[in-house]
Amino acid sequence: MSDALFSIGDDYLEYRRDVAALCEKFSGEYWRELEEQPPSGSYPTEFVQALTEAGFLSVLIPEEYGGRGEPVRAGAVILETIHRSGCSAGACHAQMYTMGTLLRHGNVEQKAMYLPKIASGELRLQAFAVSEPTTGSDTTQLKTRADKTDGGYLVNGQKVWTSRAAYSDLMLLLARTSPTDQVQKRTDGVSVFLVDMNEANKNGMKIVPIDAMVNHNTTEIFFDNVFISQESLIGQEGKGFKYILDGMNAERCLVSAEAIGNARYFIDKAVAHVKSRRGHGDAFGRRQTVQTMLADAFARLETADLMVRRATALFDAGLSCGAEANMGKLCSGEAVWACAEACLTAFGQEGLRSNRDVERKWRDSRMSRNSPISPNMILNFVGQHVLGLPRSY
Amino acid sequence: MANNSTVSEIRIPLQPEGYSDVRSTVEKICANFPGAYWRTLERKPLGERYPNDFINALGEAGIMGALVPEAYGGPELPLEAATVIVETIHCCGCNAAMVIAQYHLTTLIIEAAGEHLKARLLPGVAEGSKNLQSLGHLEDRPEDSSAVNSSALATMTGYELTGSKSRVLAAGHSSALIVSAKISDGDDSLSLFVIDVADALRNGMRIDPLAEMTNAGTADIHFEALSVAADDVIGNPGEASSIMAKAGTILLMLEAAAAIGDGRFFSRRGVQYAKERVVFGKPIGTYQGIQFPLAKGHIEVESAAIGLAKALALFTAGADAENAASVAHYLALDAAWNIADAAFTTHGGFAFAREYDIERKWRDVRAMKLAHVPYEGDLTAIGEKALGLPRSF
Numbered sequence: 001m002s003d004a005l006f007s008i009g010d011d012y013l014e015y016r017r018d019v020a021a022l023c024e025k026f027s028g029e030y031w032r033e034l035e036e037q038p039p040s041g042s043y044p045t046e047f048v049q050a051l052t053e054a055g056f057l058s059v060l061i062p063e064e065y066g067g068r069g070e071p072v073r074a075g076a077v078i079l080e081t082i083h084r085s086g087c088s089a090g091a092c093h094a095q096m097y098t099m100g101t102l103l104r105h106g107n108v109e110q111k112a113m114y115l116p117k118i119a120s121g122e123l124r125l126q127a128f129a130v131s132e133p134t135t136g137s138d139t140t141q142l143k144t145r146a147d148k149t150d151g152g153y154l155v156n157g158q159k160v161w162t163s164r165a166a167y168s169d170l171m172l173l174l175a176r177t178s179p180t181d182q183v184q185k186r187t188d189g190v191s192v193f194l195v196d197m198n199e200a201n202k203n204g205m206k207i208v209p210i211d212a213m214v215n216h217n218t219t220e221i222f223f224d225n226v227f228i229s230q231e232s233l234i235g236q237e238g239k240g241f242k243y244i245l246d247g248m249n250a251e252r253c254l255v256s257a258e259a260i261g262n263a264r265y266f267i268d269k270a271v272a273h274v275k276s277r278r279g280h281g282d283a284f285g286r287r288q289t290v291q292t293m294l295a296d297a298f299a300r301l302e303t304a305d306l307m308v309r310r311a312t313a314l315f316d317a318g319l320s321c322g323a324e325a326n327m328g329k330l331c332s333g334e335a336v337w338a339c340a341e342a343c344l345t346a347f348g349q350e351g352l353r354s355n356r357d358v359e360r361k362w363r364d365s366r367m368s369r370n371s372p373i374s375p376n377m378i379l380n381f382v383g384q385h386v387l388g389l390p391r392s393y
Numbered sequence: 394m395a396n397n398s399t400v401s402e403i404r405i406p407l408q409p410e411g412y413s414d415v416r417s418t419v420e421k422i423c424a425n426f427p428g429a430y431w432r433t434l435e436r437k438p439l440g441e442r443y444p445n446d447f448i449n450a451l452g453e454a455g456i457m458g459a460l461v462p463e464a465y466g467g468p469e470l471p472l473e474a475a476t477v478i479v480e481t482i483h484c485c486g487c488n489a490a491m492v493i494a495q496y497h498l499t500t501l502i503i504e505a506a507g508e509h510l511k512a513r514l515l516p517g518v519a520e521g522s523k524n525l526q527s528l529g530h531l532e533d534r535p536e537d538s539s540a541v542n543s544s545a546l547a548t549m550t551g552y553e554l555t556g557s558k559s560r561v562l563a564a565g566h567s568s569a570l571i572v573s574a575k576i577s578d579g580d581d582s583l584s585l586f587v588i589d590v591a592d593a594l595r596n597g598m599r600i601d602p603l604a605e606m607t608n609a610g611t612a613d614i615h616f617e618a619l620s621v622a623a624d625d626v627i628g629n630p631g632e633a634s635s636i637m638a639k640a641g642t643i644l645l646m647l648e649a650a651a652a653i654g655d656g657r658f659f660s661r662r663g664v665q666y667a668k669e670r671v672v673f674g675k676p677i678g679t680y681q682g683i684q685f686p687l688a689k690g691h692i693e694v695e696s697a698a699i700g701l702a703k704a705l706a707l708f709t710a711g712a713d714a715e716n717a718a719s720v721a722h723y724l725a726l727d728a729a730w731n732i733a734d735a736a737f738t739t740h741g742g743f744a745f746a747r748e749y750d751i752e753r754k755w756r757d758v759r760a761m762k763l764a765h766v767p768y769e770g771d772l773t774a775i776g777e778k779a780l781g782l783p784r785s786f
Contacts (some may be wrong), residue, residue: 005404008703013401271780288785291776292769299720299775306699313407327692376681382688387664389678389687 006313008306012077015056019078022050023085028357031088034215035360041215043167048092051082052121060096062103065111066119071316072096072250076257076308083261084268086357088364090216091164093258094126097251098172102194105235105243110194114170126164127171127197129221130244133160137377139174140186140241144223146175146193152229153177153193155205163218165207171195173228174244177237192240193232203227214364251372252325253312259332259368260308262361263301266336266343269358270294274346290346297338304331323386326378333368333375340365400712405702412477415459415470419478422450423485428750431488431608435753440602443566443610448491452521457492460499465515472500472643473705476650483654484661486750488757490609493647494526494562498571500643501585505628505636510587514569527567527590529558529614530637543574543616545586551623552576554586554616560764564612565590565600572616573633583633587625596620607753607760644765645718646708649701652725655758656694656732662751663687663736666743683739690732697725716779723771726762733758 010016026047035041051057060075061067068074075096082089099118102110102125117123135142144157155175165171171194178189201207204224212218235243271294274285284290308331311324340362344351351358369375383389426447434442451457459475461467475496482489495518502514502525517523532542543556554574561570570588575581588598597617605611628636664687667678677683700721708714733755737744744751762768776782 004407006407007401007404008706009401009403011401267780271782275782283783285776285782286785288773291780291782291785292772294780294782295772295775296723298780299723299771302703302717302720303696303700303724306703307696310407310699317407319407327695330689330692331696376685379681379685379688382691383678383681383684387660387684387687387691389664389667389684390676392679392681392684 004313004317004319006309008309012074015059015074015077016081018054019056019081020085022054022056023082023087025050026087028086028355028360031086031215031360032354032357041217043164043217044088044091045167047087048124049121051089051092057092057095057121058119061099061115061119065115067115071312072253073309073312073316076254076312079254080257080261080264083258084264085261086265086361088215089258090214090364091167092124092126093254094128094164094251095124096254097247098125098128100250101172101192101234101243101247104246105192106194107235110231110234114194118170123169124164124167125170125172125194126168127162129159129162129165129171129173129195131159131161133158133220137374140190141180142174142176142190144173144175146173146177146191146228148177149227152227152232155193155223155226155228157223159221159223161210161218162221163216165197165217165219165221166209167217169197171197171200172234172244174240177240183238187241189238190240191237192234192243193228194234195228195232200226200228214367216367248372249311249315249321249325252329253308253315253321255368255372256304256308256311256325256328256332259336259365260301260305262365262368263297263304263332263336263339265361266339266358266365267294267298267301270339270343270346273343284346293342293345297335297342300331300335300338304328304335307331323382326373326381329373330375330378336365336368400707400710403706403710403712405699405706409702412474415474415477416481418454419451419456419481420485422447422454422456423482423487425450426487428486428748428753431486431753432747432750435608439604440565440612442602442608443563444488444491445566447487448524449521451492455519455521457495457521457524458499458519460496460503461515461519462503465511465519467515467519472646472708476646476701476705479647480650480654480657483651484657485654486658486754488608489651489654491524491526491563491566493644493651494528494567495524496647497640497644498525498528501571501627501636501640504639505585505632506587507624507628509624510627514587517568523568524563524566525569526563527561527570529561529570529572531559532557543572544577545574545584545621546577546618548620550620551625552586552621554588554619554621556616558614560603560609560611561614563610564602564614565594566610570614571627573637576630579631582631584630585627585633585636586621587627588619588621593619605760607756609760641766642708642715642718645722645771646701646704646714648761648765649697649704649718649721649725652722652729652758652761653694653698653701655754655761656690656697656725656729658754659729659732659736659751660687660691660694662749663690663732663739666736667739670739677739686735687732687739690728690735693724693728693731697721697728700724716775719771719774719779722766723768723775726758726768726771729758730762 058067059070063069146153173193177191183189204226206222308328311328314321459470545552573583599615601613704717
């Protein structure tokens with residue numbers, strides 16, 4: 001595969017054009033008003049509906065199930081464009097990568113039952129319940145249990161930082177099916193379930209919104225003897241960790257593309273501002289400190305973009321991409337933050353004014369440095385698995 | 394020249410393995426020039442520090458003439474191969490300053506010089522018998538580096554050159570020297586003159602070798618009414634700036650390649666030492682304080698390498714590569730310096746011990762951030778040309 005190539009220019013021009021046109025209808029005002037809704041922001045229903053109707057959210061679903069069968073790179077371009085246009089795909093991006101777990105590891109019946117409805121927008125698959133209050137990056141130690149019972153499982157435990165749970169019809173749930181002391185490998189004993197949220201809501205599941213700095217509709221979920229059917233198990237029991245790992249690489253590529261989109265939004269916005277804004281007799285942009293700050297951020301953005309493209313192309317070619325997906329995630333997180341800081345600094349106190357949209361995007365971008373993986377875990381991965389240093393944690 | 398729509402079609406290799414034969418040839422040569430060679434060279438008397446044996450070995454293998462067209466007896470390798478050579482030399486712990494200079498000036502001659510100069514210089518470069526590494530462009534201690542005082546007085550047979558040039562690389566070791574000067578009674582524009590060094594040393598040119606922090610083989614050069622034939626001007630009189638600008642993009646890519654090679658040298662050496670050195674009962678690479686800066690540095694170096702691949706792809710396609718080259722140059726130097734410092738910290742006190750070669754390469758990287766295009770120069774170029782901001786200096 002050493003002769004495989006990847007694009008360095010504007011690929012998927014039609015998606016870039018069409019998504020940008022759609023986003024024009026959802027201005028900063030739309031997003032600001034959503035943030036004002038109690039308890040801590042509201043779901044962008046109209047925006048998600050428009051994306052769904054245009055088919056953008058289902059491009060990664062195979063054609064036989066009603067999607068377009070595109071590679072992950074196409075999804076990345078769509079998400080990047082959404083963010084570059086000042087909108088946010090946070091409310092709906094999970095569908096692209098959680099769907100992959102169902103697609104790659106679900107059985108024929110599960111795929112036939114759900115994928116066409118996800119593609120048409122009839123069902124939302126936006127929630128992915130992994131993190132727990134006492135189990136963050138150390139995923140294999142999760143404590144939420146799914147115990148075998150007649151016809152299915154009983155779930156007990158708690159999840160946290162499950163975004164969009166209240167707005168999703170389906171949720172991927174990672175839960176322990178064998179105790180940690182009864183498995184041979186640390187990664188064994190956890191399973192993936194596709195949970196019907198309407199059923200679970202009636203059977204003891206409770207969703208509590210978390211009041212957070214960014215409007216990602218994130219929640220805590222409590223499970224008290226929640227029954228889920230045998231048919232909700234994805235793949236083989238006890239092998240769930242493996243199933244979500246490849247989905248995580250796709251997720252890292254996709255959310256990195258969002259960070260790239262945000263970074264380009266900040267550069268566009270800051271450059272326009274410093275060209276027109278004058279002080280002390282000249283355009284801000286003529287000041288070397290302003291200019292070098294933006295140039296430095298832009299340079300980091302450019303190479304982060306290339307690393308993300310490379311990781312995504314490796315994923316799409318079916319090649320190993322763990323190192324690149326992690327490195328792209330770290331680079332894009334740092335690049336977007338450099339661009340966000342440069343933009344806020346370029347605007348000065350004006351940037352704090354909500355109707356400039358700078359502060360909202362700046363808050364959003366801070367997420368890229370923590371989520372969905374800690375930068376320290378990325379450095380652990382590269383140190384141990386790329387450089388061959390001893391495990392440090 | 395590629396237009397924007399074809400730029401979107403340009404792809405770069407997913408897993409670059411190009412010119413592996415060139416790489417292994419260079420590696421074999423470098424193996425004969427270990428750290429001890431370079432350390433000894435640095436301690437020789439001033440004026441005797443030029444790496445003669447190394448350059449001769451590269452010359453005999455055809456490496457020094459890699460870019461010379463077939464018509465002049467060279468292999469006419471593309472620029473990408475030249476960057477692989479430079480990167481490999483630095484990755485092996487050697488120094489390619491003279492190689493970069495030779496490729497830069499060879500390109501300048503190929504692109505801009507008349508047939509008589511090409512025929513005089515290029516065949517010797519191709520067979521390794523002629524060095525083309527000295528460029529006199531900076532003035533001796535001027536108040537303003539953009540002010541050039543060297544002048545060429547037009548005579549019946551050509552010009553008489555008077556003035557001084559500072560920090561000329563390989564002075565006294567290069568067969569030819571290229572000098573920029575104003576033609577007296579002309580306008581302020583600069584012209585490029587080719588000087589035969591052996592002749593000039595007999596006719597009023599003086600070389601004063603410089604003691605510097607790194608062994609850059611630099612010297613100050615003074616001319617007193619040195620005769621230059623009318624034919625020995627590159628291009629037309631007054632064209633120096635445009636000729637230099639064009640070759641400047643190539644120089645950026647070559648220097649970026651050197652920095653990436655340095656980054657890989659420090660990554661390898663830092664990791665190796667972190668695995669071997671045991672403190673507090675464990676290899677120090679186990680500690681995140683040591684491991685993370687190395688992991689971070691590795692990520693930065695490999696990102697910059699993709700940045701360079703993009704610039705080369707644009708250049709090869711005949712598109713404008715200047716912005717991409719500036720981005721790659723800036724981040725390659727940034728990455729090399731960060732990982733050089735991380736490897737320095739990893740080695741602790743032993744970093745200061747000359748036998749480890751860490752301090753020598755560390756000094757080299759810091760010096761490279763100052764020349765030829767300083768690191769800060771990249772930022773003003775990106776600000777002006779990539780972001781479209783006003784000139785800031």
